[in-house]
Amino acid sequence: DDDGGGTKQKSVCYYYDPRISYVDYGETHEMVPHRVSMTLALIKAYGLLDDMDRLRVAPATEEDLELAHDPEFIRFLRDLTPADYNADAKTQREAAEKYKLGEVWNELTHCVTNDNPVIENLWDYCQRYTGGSLAAARALASGRYKIAINWSGGMHHACKGKAGGFCYVNDIVVAIKALLDGGQFKRVLYLDIDAHHGDGVETAFMEDSRVLTVSFHQFGGEFFPRTGDAVDVGELPAGDDGVCPTLINVPLQAGTRDGRYHQLFGPIVDRVMAVFEPDAVVMQCGADSLAGDRLASLGLSVRGHAKCVSIVKGYGLPLLLLGGGGYTINHVASCWCYETAVAIGKEIPDDIPQHGYQNYYKSQGYKLHYHKEDSSSRKNRDMRSKDKITIDKVMNHLDR
Ligand code: VJV
Ligand code: CA
Ligand code: ZN
Known part of the structure; x- marks a missing residue:
């Protein structure tokens, strides 16, 4: 990778926009965009910044966002301000509710929820995180980079005509x-290791044989969004009596940790690669699947989470890495920093270097690879019968 001038060409590019980290979902909301700033500070402190090129790009346009959304929804988002919303114009509140924005009555729980609050600079935020994912996709399509990173993207729940689960617009679908419109890639594999089901991306592509969506997620009880059971496997006819899989779900029980997760992840990804033969991979690396997350109850270690990235990187396909969930922000930054190192191909020490956000890492003993106390971890090494059914179902689905 020598450019002739003796400097090494970088194969990884990343997107970072400081304006995103100032976005405020509200004082007690669980989504904290500041975590991408902490991630970058850690990446800098480890000296990884010189190993990547930074993508400086324009925010996504209305036209870009219409690749994934209804124009009316996009226009409503563009014009929506907290001032107008709070002025309590009845019509605007009703329209907002229709798009799942602001306070929404939940039929299931009989409560008012505010998962997708009407916040300051909402439109600018949407344009910027989507602009990053779009630029990252274009960087891969150009052939110049092997891996492109946008830790502020990965908003997998937003649908064509509505927001959902902290996600206003779906940068992943865009x-x-x-990637597909560029013409270089015929088939794109979408892998989602966020603790929640990647429902918005799944819905967008369930009838598109060029995209296979695969989500691993906590499933059961009232866990959001309650979709993504293993029976939801989808396929389309593919000529000569063959079928082409379009979606795969891998539901996991609360408490699933590294051992059990990887009994599923490696074999499933391997089979998917063989059957689907993608030309590029988009991976949503939501960090709420880590142990000790404030919202979810899976128990991956930072190494276990990053092993997913390194397994996928191992196939050598153009790879787009996105963020997503992750609600214990020191864990999130540790994880995404380590995964950035994995993308670059550098080992980094466990001791978190001195830097501005040092004090955030006290509870994990200033170590990247933090430990969550867990007495029953031995039991978790073996697959439970439910997981055996899951893997058999998924493998059978891919066998045909
Ligand atoms: O479970 C839900 C919906 C309810 C919301 C909570 N009420 C009390 C009951 C109904 C059904 N929503 C989830 C959404 C999770 C989104 C995950 C996003 C991602 O990680 O997959 C990708 C970025 C949920 N879980 C927790 C909360 N909402 C939650 C929302 C709040 C909150 C605390 C918790 C909204 C506002 C405030 N606090 C102030
Ligand atoms: Ca998932
Ligand atoms: Zn999540």
């Missing part, structure tokens, strides 16, 4: 469409 990025995948851009």
